[in-house]
Amino acid sequence: MILVADNIQITNKTIENALKTMRPDPIQEMAKQCEAAGAEMLDINSGPLSRDPEAKMTFLVEAVQEVSSLPILIDTANSKAVEAGLRANKKTAVINGFSLEPAKLESILPLAKKFDVDIIGYLLYPNSHVPPDESERLNVAMELYNEFQNAGLDKDRLIIDPVVVPVLWENGNIQAMEVMSVIKTLPDLLGFDVRTIAGVSNLTTGKGNKEKKLVLEKAYLPMLASAGLTMALLNVFHSETIRTARACNALADPMIFTWEAL
Template sequence: MILIGERINAGFDPVAQALKDRNAENIRDLARKQEEAGADYLDINMGAISKDPEDMVWLVKTVQEAVDIGISIDSQKPEIVEPALQVCENDSLINSTTAVEEKLDGLVPLAVDYDASIIGVTSGEGGAPQDVNGRLEHAATIFSRATGAGIPPGNLFLDPVAMPLKFMQEQASNLLKSIHQISNISDPPPHISLGISNISSDATERSLINRTFLVMAMAVGLDAAICDVTDPKLVESVATAEMILNNEIYSDSFVETYRMA
C-alpha cells in the first residue's frame, strides 16, 4: 500500500501559519512525523492560502531537508508544479491532472520530462461523474494519454474520486465498483488511489469511517491512499488488510513490521 500523508496542507491553520511565517521547523516536524508513521509520499497542498509558486518551492525544499520519501505536489497548475519539480530531489508525484484536455496537455508532459509519477482524477469538463461508467471513461482517457506519452503504468495513479458519505451515501458503493473495474484496465495495472478523508467529510467518527472504507477499497484493488498517516488505527488497519490480502507475509509483530518496512 502506498500511503500519501495529507497533513502538510495549508487548509490546516498551523500549516498556513508556518507557511506565512516561513517557519521551516514546524513543516519539517510534520514531515518527520508522517514519515515515522509510515508515509511513502508527503502531499504538499497550499490550499487557498497561496497561489505563489515560490511558496510551493519553499515547502518542497523544506520537506526534503527533513525526509527522503516521495513528495506529492498538490496542484493542477503547471506554473506551480514545474518549479516545484525542478527543486524536488526526492521521488515526485504530481497531484493531479483530470481528464480535461487542457489539464492533460499541461501536466502529462511535466511528468514525462521530470520522470515524476502523476495522479489522474476521474473528472472531466462536467465535473466528477458519480456513476461507474462515467468514472471509467475518464480513467480510460487519462490512462491512454499518460501511457501514450510514455508514462509507465507504475507511475500512473488513477483516482476515482471519493465523495462525502454523509451527503452522497450511495456513492461509496459506486466507488468500490469503479476501483475494481479500473484495476482491470491494463496488466500490469496502474496504481489506484483515493483521497480517503473526503469520504468522512463532515461526519462523526471520521477515523472509523476512513479506515473501514480504506480496508474495503483495498479489498477491491486500491493500492494507494492520500490519508492521515498519523492516525495509528488507520495504519494498523492497512497493515492488517495487507496481511489478509497476502501482500505481506505474516509475522507475530505484523503491525510493527509493516511500519518498519
C-alpha cells in the same frame, strides 16, 4: 497499500502560517511526525498558490526533503508551482495530479514526461465535476488514459484516483461502493495493472461526530484494500486507521505472517 499522509496541507493553519512567513520549522516538524506515525509517502498540498507559486513550492519541497527521505506528492493545480517543485525535488516525486480539464491537460500532464515522474489522474469530467456512477467513471478512465498515451507517457507512470466523495452527499454511500468496483475493473478495462490511489479522508468530509467518522473510515479502508487499492491518502494521525491499514497489509503479504507485522 502504501500509506500517504495528507497532513501537510494549506488548510492546516500551522502550515498556512509557516508558508506565509517562509518558516520551515513547523513544516519540517509535521513531516517528521507524519513519518513517525507510519507515513510511507508525503503529500504536499499547497493549494492554488496564486502568489509567488514557484518560490513557495520550492520552499515547501526543500523544507520537507531536508528532514525526510520519503517520496513526495506535489499537490497543486498551479502548473508553475508543480514545475518548480519538480526542479527542487532531490528524491522521488509524484505529480498530484491531472484530469480531463483542458488547462491541466495542456500545462500539467506534459510535466510528467518532461521530468520523467509518475502522475495521478483524477476520474473527473472536463468541468471538474464528479461522474455520477461506475459506468461514467470508467468512460472517463478511458478518455484519461487516451490523453495520457497521447502525451507520450509510459503506462507505468500512471496512477488513477477514482475520486472518493463525501458519504453525506445524496448518493455518497452508493458512490463509495462504486469506487471499489471501479478499482477492481480498471486493470481489465485498460489492459494492465494500473496503480490506484484514493483519498480516504474525503469520505467523512463535512458535519458529523468525530468518533463515528473514524469508525466509518476504519470500515472503508479494508474494503478499498480488498478491491486492490495501491495507495491510501489519509490522515496518518488517525492511529486506529493506520493500525487497520497495517493489518490489511499483513494479511495480504505473501510472506509468512508474524505478529510483528502489526
